[in-house]
Amino acid sequence: MEFEVQARGRATRRFIAIILIALGVIFLVLGLVLAGASASFLSDAKRTRGSVVSLEWREDDHGENHPPAAYPVVEFTSADGMPRRFQSSTGSNPPSYEKGERVEVLYRADSPEDARINGFASLWLLPLIFGGTGLLMSAGGTAVAMARRWSSRRTRIQTPAT
Template sequence: MEIDVQMHGRASRPWIAFVLIALGAVFLVLGLVLAGATSSFLSDAKRTRGSVVALEWREDDHGEDHTPVAYPVVEFTSADGMPRRFQSSTGSNPPSYEKGDRVEVLYRADSPQDARINGFASLWLLPLIFGGTGLAMSVGGTAVAMARRWRS
């Protein structure tokens, strides 16, 4: 019985490397696509000043800790003179912004509802997480495959 388990374990090792490399490639491509979308957004974005008018507190269900996270709600005036309001897609605890803070807002002139705070987290956090995770998984899978090949 023990021999069967060891043989099964050895047979599954190439799959581990393959799955890590494949998932890593998917995450890396997704990170690059998100980075490209952010770069495209930045090349077309208008800049203006806005104010944090509220913090929307929500419980994010990430992990065991259900600590509430603050998402800033920002008001700004677009180039057409219309007042606009949006909630940032990036929240934190402790809050990155306080009510009354002045922030730089980036938005698309043709669709001002597509607005973001000009900050590292709101622009680059998702591409960095997906790209970094994909790179780490691909490197780990490649290391497993190379170690297996080196042993044989």
């Protein structure tokens, strides 16, 4: 009976370790892909100055306990002389920007509607979140797997041969 419980516990720990490592690798790869996309965007982005013309307050789908976040709406003039406007994909509370604030804008010359504020959050926050989560999950899964191995090795050493 005791052996069955131990075997079931080992199988559960092994399953948890495999799931954590697999999910960690998926999140880590996604973080790296997002970081690559940001690096690619930066490599051929045009730079210009823009102004925050308004703050769009939105409630995210995180439940009732989260206050609304302010997403800056930025206006700039692209290299072709056309005025452009975009809303940042990154919001915060308190707001990171104020109405009328001048910001550096990055945009693709062949697609000026693909624009971002040149800031850490808009370029690197998602890669950092996904990559960091992936590293933590993989490390946790590896720790569970290693603890399982150490435990089984200790049991083999302490169990006398029959």
